[in-house]
Amino acid sequence: MGLLRTTARSANIMLEISDLYQRFGERVAVDKLSLAVNAGEIVGLVGRNGAGKTTTMRAVMGILQPLGGSIRWAGHAVGLPDRLRFGYMPEERGLYPQMRVLDQVAYFARLHGLEAKAATEHAQKWITNLGLEGRELDQVVALSHGNQQRVQLAVALVHQPELLVLDEPFAGLDPSAVDSLSDVLRAEAARGTAVLFSSHQLDLVERLCRRIVILEQGRVVANGTLEELRAQVPQRLRVRVRTSADWTTALKGIDVISKDSEGALLAVGPGMDTQAVLRTAMQAGTVERFVFETGGLVELYRQLVAN
């Protein structure tokens, strides 16, 4: 999978969404949205509620027919035979409440084309992998919320999909379940599976995803690796000077984002002379802190969406 870890984004595109358009009544849900997912890549879809994440995923899974745009898989327009090799976990979980765990997972495996024996074997394997051993004969409704979520994940994974589409897979999970789900997603990606998932838990997205797509009002506002996203926002310089006076008034042509006990936060613009800033600070007092801040995804997200 070394190839997949290169930056050659177009080398191994499996899922390709182009100019996707969908509206419900007057409300435009997805507006000319384009994104791609490579084999073995985990792509995180980030955006506020109603940004178009779920609509995009449902369109990929064929649950709704978009009004415009195209969805391609391995170079051709996606069809039902392709979708049988996709695994899907909808935002609102969907399982037969009265059906037994093993039967349920095996049933979905069969619907995705596995033979009866293989379906049961794979179902059992995933039930074990996801820590549900011993609950095979229980009805789904008898399981806790977290365990139902595991069954839902088993349903998405049981047929060894080539694409995983997971809508908010981490919602409502305890920290240990989050860790085990993260491990599963990493392992699936390492197997070559393309993974597209959405989440509001940006720290998780930052940790897991090779690439992040930020949606706002149905449009892609940013798409890239964390480093690429950082390059899209102005860098910031944190300077703390021990002085009672406001030393920043001496800075000319520099945008001061904030001033507080942590010091002043300065927007780093193109051609900015940071050495001149340092000299100004030293003249004002003792410089206690002088660092470039590379914000996390949370900070980046705020900046990118604000822009």
Added chain:
Amino acid sequence: MNRLTSIRLIAGREITERLRGRATWILTGITTLVAVGLIVGPAVFRPPTRPTVVGLVGTSAQALGPALQATAKAAGVDITTMNVASDSAARSELAPSQTTGRSSRALGQLLSSLQGGQATLDVALRVDTDSASIEFYQTVSPAIAALLRAVVEEVHQRDVLIQAGVPPSVVGTAQQPEPITTLTIQASPSDFAGRRIAALAAGILLYVSVGVFGNAVASGVAQEKTSRTAEVLLAAVTPSELMTGKVIGIGLVGVAQMAITVGAALIANAMARSSLVPSEVWVLLPAILLWFALGYTLYAFGFAAAGAMVARQEEVQSVAAPFTVFLVGGFLLTYALIASPDAQWVKIASYLPPVMPILMPARLALGHVAIWEMPLAVLIMLVSIYGMSRLAGRIYANGLVRGGSKLSWLVALRLR
């Protein structure tokens, strides 16, 4: 994976899950018990028929015994005669209140009445030289009264004629009536009452079963929609595969349940030798199953569309109400059909697809269906089922993954 495999898997899941559920077995058990009970009950609790006991009081009446027996036999009336010594003895035998003095005796009476044949008289006949009398306790059947009167008159005429010098052989010939031939213009089926019961039973059975299993489809679909299982399913199968598989799966369970209920009822009918429903009624079984399959399929597609329109499980009944109304209409028309099986409007109504699955088997039970009518009716049903599946399929596909409040039929039909 091809379409048939998907449908087979979906139908298979419905069957497995329903057979695993207790509700299916409880429903089958109850309907079978009720059906068997309705047939066996009357046969067990109906008092056995016994011949009318005619008490002959005095020697003159007793002399009429053989003539009475012969005439009764010729008239097809079941009687036995018993010689009674006196009027007072006859009266005490006629009055049941005088014979049930003690409980042990009452029990004996009851047992003997259940076994048929007992000492109590139904009617007493007394003949004197120039008069005769018939005595009974409360009522006597007109046929028995007429029979006794005829025999008394015949013997009286015979005595008078012989006393007047007419040779007995001539009297005998004169009293021997010419055989009367009978001609029936249109025979009423001897089992007409039984056929009416069978028609009503077929009507009730189809009305109830199409309703029950149609509603099962609607709630199954609604459950998949409201639990969002449909969303996961539709990632792997098409809406039409999902709908067809569900309709077939629930339908097969329905056919099996019907076969068990109707089969048990027919076996019970044959064993109880119930005179109410002719035992030949078993030929109705395949017809009832065929019409259940056709009627159920037509309605099930509609119920599936209804299930896909709801936002909450509790809304199923109200959204599916139009279909329930049609079913009730069909059921009510069964009464009209039984009242006047040859009425033209009933025949025409039986060709309307929504009520056809209830009325056609009822007409068949009544024996009022021409040979050519069945294939025509089946053809009309098949065309209707196709049309319904197309229309319902569209509503189903639109409604199943749609959020928001429940859809009205008008809105659902207008959706792209």
